[in-house]
Amino acid sequence: MKKLSARRRHPLAALVVLLLALAVTGGLYAALAPAPKAQADDSAQSLAIEQGKKLYSVGCASCHGTSGQGSSDGPSLVGVGSAAVDFQVGTGRMPAQQPGAQIPKKKVIYDQAEIDQLAAYIASLGPGPAVPTKDQYSPTGADAGKGGELFRTNCAQCHNFVGKGGALTNGKYAPTLQGVAPKHIYEAMLTGPQSMPSFPDSTMPQDTKADIIAYLKEVDSSTSKNPGGLSLGSIGPVSEGLVAWVFGLGLLLGIATWIAARTTKAKKS
Amino acid sequence: MSTTTEGSTRRGKKPVGQRAAEWTDPRLGLYKLAKSNLRKIFPDHWSFMLGEICLYSFIILILTGVYLTLFFHPSMNEVVYHGPYAPLQGVRMSEAYASTLHISFEVRGGLLIRQIHHWAALIFIAAMLVHMMRVFFTGGFRKPREINWLFGWTLLFLGMFTGFTGYSLPDDLLSGTGIRFADGAVLATPVVGSYLSFFLFGGEFPGHDIVARFYSIHILLLPGLMAGLLTAHLILVFYHKHTQFPGAGKTEKNVVGMPLLPIYAAKAGGFFFLVFGVIAAIAATVSINPIWTMGPYRPDQVSTGAQPDWYMGFSEGLIRVMPGWEINAWGHTLVLGVFIPLMIFPVVLAAIAVYPFIEAWVTGDKGEHHILDRPRNRPVRTGLGMAWLSLYFVLLIGGGNDLWATHFHLSLNWITWFVRIGFFVVPVLTFLVTKRICLGLQRRDRDKVLHGRETGIIKRLPHGEYIEVHEPLSQEQRHVLTAHVQPEPIDPGPEVDENGVERKINPVSKVRAKLSRGFYGENGQIAKPTVEEYEEITSGHGHH
Numbered sequence: 001m002k003k004l005s006a007r008r009r010h011p012l013a014a015l016v017v018l019l020l021a022l023a024v025t026g027g028l029y030a031a032l033a034p035a036p037k038a039q040a041d042d043s044a045q046s047l048a049i050e051q052g053k054k055l056y057s058v059g060c061a062s063c064h065g066t067s068g069q070g071s072s073d074g075p076s077l078v079g080v081g082s083a084a085v086d087f088q089v090g091t092g093r094m095p096a097q098q099p100g101a102q103i104p105k106k107k108v109i110y111d112q113a114e115i116d117q118l119a120a121y122i123a124s125l126g127p128g129p130a131v132p133t134k135d136q137y138s139p140t141g142a143d144a145g146k147g148g149e150l151f152r153t154n155c156a157q158c159h160n161f162v163g164k165g166g167a168l169t170n171g172k173y174a175p176t177l178q179g180v181a182p183k184h185i186y187e188a189m190l191t192g193p194q195s196m197p198s199f200p201d202s203t204m205p206q207d208t209k210a211d212i213i214a215y216l217k218e219v220d221s222s223t224s225k226n227p228g229g230l231s232l233g234s235i236g237p238v239s240e241g242l243v244a245w246v247f248g249l250g251l252l253l254g255i256a257t258w259i260a261a262r263t264t265k266a267k268k269s
Numbered sequence: 270m271s272t273t274t275e276g277s278t279r280r281g282k283k284p285v286g287q288r289a290a291e292w293t294d295p296r297l298g299l300y301k302l303a304k305s306n307l308r309k310i311f312p313d314h315w316s317f318m319l320g321e322i323c324l325y326s327f328i329i330l331i332l333t334g335v336y337l338t339l340f341f342h343p344s345m346n347e348v349v350y351h352g353p354y355a356p357l358q359g360v361r362m363s364e365a366y367a368s369t370l371h372i373s374f375e376v377r378g379g380l381l382i383r384q385i386h387h388w389a390a391l392i393f394i395a396a397m398l399v400h401m402m403r404v405f406f407t408g409g410f411r412k413p414r415e416i417n418w419l420f421g422w423t424l425l426f427l428g429m430f431t432g433f434t435g436y437s438l439p440d441d442l443l444s445g446t447g448i449r450f451a452d453g454a455v456l457a458t459p460v461v462g463s464y465l466s467f468f469l470f471g472g473e474f475p476g477h478d479i480v481a482r483f484y485s486i487h488i489l490l491l492p493g494l495m496a497g498l499l500t501a502h503l504i505l506v507f508y509h510k511h512t513q514f515p516g517a518g519k520t521e522k523n524v525v526g527m528p529l530l531p532i533y534a535a536k537a538g539g540f541f542f543l544v545f546g547v548i549a550a551i552a553a554t555v556s557i558n559p560i561w562t563m564g565p566y567r568p569d570q571v572s573t574g575a576q577p578d579w580y581m582g583f584s585e586g587l588i589r590v591m592p593g594w595e596i597n598a599w600g601h602t603l604v605l606g607v608f609i610p611l612m613i614f615p616v617v618l619a620a621i622a623v624y625p626f627i628e629a630w631v632t633g634d635k636g637e638h639h640i641l642d643r644p645r646n647r648p649v650r651t652g653l654g655m656a657w658l659s660l661y662f663v664l665l666i667g668g669g670n671d672l673w674a675t676h677f678h679l680s681l682n683w684i685t686w687f688v689r690i691g692f693f694v695v696p697v698l699t700f701l702v703t704k705r706i707c708l709g710l711q712r713r714d715r716d717k718v719l720h721g722r723e724t725g726i727i728k729r730l731p732h733g734e735y736i737e738v739h740e741p742l743s744q745e746q747r748h749v750l751t752a753h754v755q756p757e758p759i760d761p762g763p764e765v766d767e768n769g770v771e772r773k774i775n776p777v778s779k780v781r782a783k784l785s786r787g788f789y790g791e792n793g794q795i796a797k798p799t800v801e802e803y804e805e806i807t808s809g810h811g812h813h
Binding site for chain 1: 314315316317319321355358360373384392395399442443536539540543544547548553554556557559561564567571572573574576579668669672674675682
């Protein structure tokens, strides 16, 4: 007993006790806890999850934690659903390159199969919105007029009339929606990435999301022609004012100078 | 008998023009008017054609505007759209908006005319501002032209509001947001704000009247006032005769230039078509105010990038950068965040309007001036003009702060703070820098007169020294550089009277004397070379 009471005051004693306690709790949990996902181990789904977990450990875990619990560098991914993964990784926003006001869209570094595996793994962490199917987000048959009204009511205050994007506070911004895949627009509405609020089916039903996508497709300047000529970025009167000054008045001043320079002069005798 | 017959046949043989003239002249008195004015002399300078750009774009605006009124319905009755533009199918909108869509997509040439009208409006007001600043920097506003300066300024002011009421008519989401902005400004008026708003909109915003009301203001009231002022402006230009830049042979008592007929009229007529051509070319290639992309106005909707046209941009800037202060007392709210910008808005504009009177008071200048100043010779005035422009531009940055943020990858908040501080600091810095530049240019002028132009030719003298060859200026050039009068600052009189007792000087005249020293004291201008200095140097004795 004397030996024990002497070692009780050893500096490492607390650590040993902590390790012992952890080992016991962990061991007990492993032995007693139910293992609901231990079945159907060899299905395609669980293979995808396993592959996804491997990809996750390499590309994502440094910020989001080894099992998606999040850290000071990245939010928890439990319950974000496969739709969020498909959007974030599918548009190249994730994995993030550097911290900043906002994570920008960039080159996609995973192929779609890998994105699906990552999505399957994240979806396995907790229930969340799933990747939409094509008939959910397809603009065919949707009402672009209604979509336009919904877009102006819910989206235009950040993304501009025709989805050209706009500024938010402190260097953040609403990105342009031109050229964005319908699936990704749908997923963004569903999951609300970064500063964007989410519009789940309970507030914005599935078919109205398709209406919005149909509207955006109609007004996309890269595919539809602008009846008025050059669109100047469709960002409102500021660019118009710039053109009026630089090209309009600039040209007219040039002409005025030209006319004044070509004047009749008294003949030199 | 025979003579009568002969006389009548001779009368019958008279040319048509002469007969027309003989018929009209006793009735209209054209001959006298034409005789005195057709040979009116106009000096030639590119900057004297800025006012013409304004006049011509105003004419273009009237012409295209008349065409647009044929198809536009100034009504806020609700209709459901079933026109050719697919993304608005089945959308409820006002008749005003539907008829603008009709003009844009169905009326022959409608979209082109609409775009010419709108581009001409932007260029009209831009040209007015540049024209005003030309007059400002060259001192063209001095006696006897102060009233014409005010006419011109009023035209600019009315032009801004004609533009505002014009782009508010289509009742699209952007214009409705602009009217909402105006409503907010009206509501911020203490005590009577809400009454004024209800009066203006015929009830709660947006009501059913505002488009029709703006329509009569836009097509009748304001253009009518402007046409009248424009005529008065031009009559005064004829009456005063045009100013001219200093040069050989030009005095305060003559005008050197081209006669109205035929040369000036030909030039001006040709310039009209060039202005029309440039505006039409821009309108044919570049979209402006594509109202179909914006959707009909609904008070519950708004879009980002909701800016006014450029000439209202500085008021937008004032609102955007103003902190949202408000005072709540006795159950009422005074929205300083809107009210203060609303008060600064006219002050910014009035500051430049009253400048001629302030300058005349400070400098005590009561003489008539027909020879223009070179801006460098009036450093304080040029500095103040540039300071005003810099303030205007800083506020424009504030008005477009979101687009500066997205296009230059800056933080919106930084831009707002830049404008808040810049509002006070930038004009002061601009004034100081411009004044220094002007003084520097005056020094250079002095140097050029005394020592000639630097030719860039380096000569080596027999004893090894290198010198740059200076070429004397021509007499015309020397005249331009030295013709200006350098006024003396006002002398407030001695500080003590003949008995050595301190004299009581009116504090106002003290300030005036101080300001006058700022204008024309030793820090306000560089003394131009005197004849003695010039002769001493050119005589060869004092040459280095």
